[in-house]
Amino acid sequence: MPKMIFVNLPVRDLGRSVAFYEAVGGVKNPQFSDDTAACMVLSDTIFVMLLTHDKYSQFTKRPIADAKATSQVLLCISAENRAEVDSLVARAASAGGIGDPNATQDYGFMYGRSYEDPDGHVWEVMWMDPAAVASGEAGAEAKV
Missing domain, CATH: 3.10.180.10 (2,3-Dihydroxybiphenyl 1,2-Dioxygenase, domain 1)
Structure with a gap:
């Protein structure tokens, strides 16, 4: 399981x-x-x-932290492709969240954006090229 x-x-x-x-x-x-x-x-x-x-x-x-004022955790969820990353952030912003509270990450083989929910919890949405992962390119590039 x-x-x-x-x-x-x-x-x-x-x-x-x-x-x-x-x-x-x-x-x-x-x-x-x-x-x-x-x-x-x-x-x-x-x-x-x-x-x-x-x-x-x-x-x-x-005590419960105010997620709009402090950070305790960054949550990250995968996406199937770059377009899904953009779509999810757009849907979050149009549903009352904040799109891109953190800088966009674009390394070519890896692309990520973020959104904040109404309570301030930040979610990252990340896509990584499976071919780059398989070739080992992603590991070397991600250390930069």
């Missing part, structure tokens, strides 16, 4: 966050969603758990 990842994010407005993640391709799983949390399925192995601040606080005693 492949490993799965569950990204847990604290959100201020659950309904707004669900609408945002649906706009960028997530599908809400009602089996694991209620008025305090929503499970957004990004793929067979990637899930984003959107949790109200009260719900999130049940899992940690640490």
